Amino acid sequence: MKKILNEPFAYVDEMLVGLCAAHPQYFKQIGPEGRVIVRPDGPVKGKVGIVSGGGSGHLPVFTGYVGKGLLDACAIGEVFSSPSVDQMADAIRAANSGAGVLRLYGNYGGDNMNFDMAGEMVEMEDIQTTTVRVADDVASASLQEQSKRRGVAGLVYSYKIAGAKADSGANLQEVTAVAQKAALACRSIGVALTPCTVPAVGKPTFQIGEDEMEIGMGIHGEPGVRRGPLRRADAVCEEMLSLLLTDLPLRSGDRISVLVNSLGATPPEELYIIYRFLSQRLADLGVHIVMPWVGRYATSMEMAGLSITFCKLDAELEALLKAPCDSPFLRV
């Protein structure tokens, strides 16, 4: 895959400079390496802070979701690598206005360890913190081992819902509880068609045949549940749908939000072809779709493929999902 870049090792730093230059009213770089992105108007007095973080290469995840009604700060690592403990601690400090900080991020070994450690560091400074790890990828472990699942696009629902709760003036325990509830309400499944290339590595993250797809592959190329010939859109969608429904049975009358997410190169035209089938199937089941999202929400640079996320709603989650938020990548 071809890329437009300068030094591969400057990829993340140059990207962040451009991001903040393009949206100065939304994003500000802080910290010794500029690897912490914060709201320029933060920390918001009296509000519970929400921080996230992880490797680069997934825009809008993670930094793109810093904004009103979403995240307060974000630590961002090299492509597909965890930020450092110090960067995470700086993000927590920047998000703290005294009401405590929720660490809300995807379930990956490196991020878990570093965020835990960052939490221990700031505890010594009397900053109260909590953790919610999003683990929504049904392909990555069984329902019995739900907490071992990878975190993928479901993250966006947790950001949105926890962000709205924090904006409402809720305290740290309340924000944490609803973030956890949102995280547990989400299920995702992906299908990958092509790999992507980490700039500093220079070769594709995996190999796949010209006519093959892999159902359940992770956003860093982690092995999925089935590799086989690329099938018709409706058949691919049906297979993904059945994996989701096995994990999260839906009944007539249920209300869910749906995210049809491109992994990068897959254009919106194809996402809408998938959404057409998906929305018809859910309507047949009597399931009501609330505020669907179709687009690029959690990506792997130029990887082709898509993911589908269900977020099962109750009245509280639905109200928070519909509350206003504002970032260049997500506005409600």
Added chain:
Amino acid sequence: MKKILNEPFAYVDEMLVGLCAAHPQYFKQIGPEGRVIVRPDGPVKGKVGIVSGGGSGHLPVFTGYVGKGLLDACAIGEVFSSPSVDQMADAIRAANSGAGVLRLYGNYGGDNMNFDMAGEMVEMEDIQTTTVRVADDVASASLQEQSKRRGVAGLVYSYKIAGAKADSGANLQEVTAVAQKAALACRSIGVALTPCTVPAVGKPTFQIGEDEMEIGMGIHGEPGVRRGPLRRADAVCEEMLSLLLTDLPLRSGDRISVLVNSLGATPPEELYIIYRFLSQRLADLGVHIVMPWVGRYATSMEMAGLSITFCKLDAELEALLKAPCDSPFLRV
């Protein structure tokens, strides 16, 4: 390139069904073939209507820009093919609330002919119409033959500015004049890294070497101005910048908006790397950037590459650019 679709010939129809299902509050399909997309709340009483149209495969162009403060209706053809005269005429009729309709579209032979003919058809029904063709691609003809240039991402500025003018209660002549002014204020240049595949054709639109780029290539793969080895981001940007500045000289104190647009597969990370350099260079020239856009605004499905558009502003254009608009793909 791999695609997620069912029948290649159903690509556009299925895509439109999905688009309208996902955003029913924004988009409604009308017409015998469902190839006209309108605002569900249109036509807006007393407001000048604005219609556009063209081939599919460029989302958000064209249909994605139907919305408040933007387009009222849009006729949409097969991938990379003009809609029919009748579809365009239906779009004009749907946009007309009695105040007349501006046909605002990109300069391509087929679209020109069909929109002209559609205009003649609706004239017999006493609908007053005008035409503005956006011709912003500096690579496609010399400045002396400006009206022969292809219309590319500059279209988005004309939509935004004309849409705001129409929302302000201006009459057809005023909306047409400002749309024309916006069209002439825009210059674009693209660089393509990979081709895309029209579903019904099934093979790439062109061939290009593994390490090559083509500066100035059109969004349907029309030949550009220079093909050569892929260079560093800053060098690519400098070459594009110099083509733009030759055509549209900028002075210290000038105010412009800038659109750094992915042709599809190129991820936002790379766009921000380009924006970083571009914004620094413009700052060096003393040029002030107003409301930059960085993202996917006018695409060619999964083509890799990007385009840069400058829109030179005066007080009127700047105010209209900043006025509110609302579609799932563009909100101000």
Added chain:
Amino acid sequence: METLLTTDVLRESFSRIVAKLEASAEELNELDAVLGDGDLGVTMVRGARSVQAELASLPDDVGLALLRCAQAFTKISGSTLGTLLATGLMSAAKATKGRRAVPWSEISSLLAGATAMMSSRGQGQLGDKTILDSLDAARAATEGLETPDALIAAANAAVASAIERFRDQPSRQGRARIFGEKSVGQDDPGMVAFKRILEGLL
């Protein structure tokens, strides 16, 4: 054939043209695949079928009948030649509106009017190696002729030699233009399409 051009004649002529175009679809697609996007056969067949669906209900006014045929072409989507043919039919419709019979001697001037309007619609010139050059050859050859048989025979021969004459020139219009010198030696698909239409009338 009748001594005057009436809606009945149009009806019968279009039926034969439709049949001929159906038979030529593959050939026209292939020609267009070399110099364009390979859809010309599809365009012609879809346009012809759209006209055919109107034939039974065509009005007796020749002009209004031609208008309906033009509108049938505007319904099908988007290839250049479909729109140009609709334009040409519209021109003939305007010239014959209000009449139930048109003398054959007017055919040449109807072709001239259609060619002019198509040229203005598509910004194409004579000599660009497009369907316009077929039409103009037919116009020149049919000037002064007064019977349908003579007209068709003359037009056919003239278009055949126009195709030969243009074969070794480059295309200067439409998608074929970007092929530049590579279009030399290739017949223009639009010129050939008009030849097949005439052959349908033979």
Added chain:
Amino acid sequence: METLLTTDVLRESFSRIVAKLEASAEELNELDAVLGDGDLGVTMVRGARSVQAELASLPDDVGLALLRCAQAFTKISGSTLGTLLATGLMSAAKATKGRRAVPWSEISSLLAGATAMMSSRGQGQLGDKTILDSLDAARAATEGLETPDALIAAANAAVASAIERFRDQPSRQGRARIFGEKSVGQDDPGMVAFKRILEGLL
């Protein structure tokens, strides 16, 4: 070596470790390229240099000195072993805080504490074929020993044989885990990294 573990001893020991890790960077990168993402040498060198920058200004309190070393590791970004080593150092820091001299006989229990905290941090178990298995081998071999020379020699030998013992087992943790049976026959990069650290002290 001195008879007690002091900040001066730490300073001198870390300097030698840094030199050894610089020399081993290529080897560790290559080992990690086989079973992971090939950055382990880079991680160790960057971590070591970050510690080195602190050496001159380390406080005399051994615990606080170790804390500063741990913090130096948390500054460098993001590979697993960097964070785990910071965790281990932090554990030792807590156990020695407030003391300017620590008897060598405590080393074994400091290793035990570090291993436990690293295991809880990374959710890794003994037997997973990770650096934890190197640490545990060193802990077992150093129990009851009271001089630095004896400690280092015993640890070195124990870790060497642990590496041999685990070579033919599959990796069960970290990036290497997804290679499953393919990791059999390959030495775990983290286990080897700890061996190089000990060699620096020889």
